[in-house]
Amino acid sequence: MQLELLRESVKKIKKIMEEIGFLGMGIMGKAMAMNLLRNGFKVTVWNRTLSKCDELKEHGASVGESPAAVVKKCKYTIGMLSDPPAALSVVFDKGGILEEISSRKGYIDMSTVDAETSSKISEAVIAKGGSFLEAPVSGSKKPAEDGQLVILAAGEKGLYEKIVPAFDVLGKKSFFLGEVGNGAKMKLVVNMIMGSMMNAFSEGLVLADKSGLSPKTLLDVLDLGAIANPMFKMKGPSMIQNSYSPAFPLKHQQKDMRLALALGDENAVSMPVAAAANEAFKKARSAGLGDLDFSAVYEIFKFSLTTTTNVKQVLRSPSPATTCSKLTAPHLLQTTTKPPPLSLNSRIPITISDNHSLSLSPAIGDDYLRLSGETATQ
């Protein structure tokens, strides 16, 4: 029985053994392309920053010099790009997909974009005789590595059926949702909910902490109740250790909130919760946290200091002798001596003129230092 199943899937893979192209070797694209290689697919990859293809090459991928070159070589090409401008660029710009797409070739865009972007791409690809499928995914870096994504496809059913063997490797379940745009919309609704949940979760962790409860115990309590979910379980422990290695970059979560709110505008749906969550993500981006994991929005709730943007500017050049006039106006912090070399464990005491002190620790991001420790009367 097992052997028969194996034969069946080998047969399916062989049917689309014509090489698969893969554009975009970011967090997701790299994991997905690697997964295809591991499962016996031949893959040709391309990335704007070419060096990111090196690791894939070591694992047997070929490298194309442009999106057009990849499409020329491959019958099916998948794209996994950051946002609408990136998704449009690989199609419409010089060296883009449109230069080589033709009948009997298909393009599958798995990026998270809005329905309008997807439709523009679809129309252009179809006008050239090609087929198009949008197929954004739910699931992050780990599910991408483990082939456990949830695939939200829409567009040409024929192309969907042909690419299913690859989807079977990339995901645990794929949905075909009908006309182009439905996959994009479904993904935005899902991520709007996820972003709002992350905000409520962050607020809850701060509330527990500030009211004298252990955030860790809160995680244990949450995990046993009706609102237990994999996201709290996975992100919670690293959040309470202030660790935000990016699986899903915060800048992409904010892009998804923005696009979901636009979808709400179009449909006259009031979304006050999502709008507030978007504001927190925006604040986090402007504080320089965009490249960290989206759970870093927690930092915004923890330090509801007056203006994080200015905090960031100041924290770029702290010094041991930094002084400021008021705790509630951290942007008034002024550097008085040359910044010392920073290491992850250094703590920089800050003297505040009203006899309180704070310490800074360089913990997250390239140029962002986290205010840490309680204020203490000297």
Ligand SMILES: NC(=O)C1=CN([C@@H]2O[C@H](COP(=O)(O)OP(=O)(O)OC[C@H]3O[C@@H](n4cnc5c(N)ncnc54)[C@H](OP(=O)(O)O)[C@@H]3O)[C@@H](O)[C@H]2O)C=CC1
């Ligand atoms: N990370 C996650 O957990 C998930 C992400 N997604 C979605 O998947 C997509 C990719 O995410 P992720 O891999 O995390 O993102 P990354 O930021 O890690 O990667 C983005 C990719 O897009 C490329 N890119 C950006 N701008 C351009 C451009 N103008 N032209 C060509 N290529 C460009 C980057 O190339 P370069 O290396 O040159 O910068 C890189 O390959 C996004 O839409 C995201 O919302 C969906 C589900 C989960």
Ligand SMILES: O=CC(=O)O
């Ligand atoms: O888009 C992000 C995800 O985790 O799904």
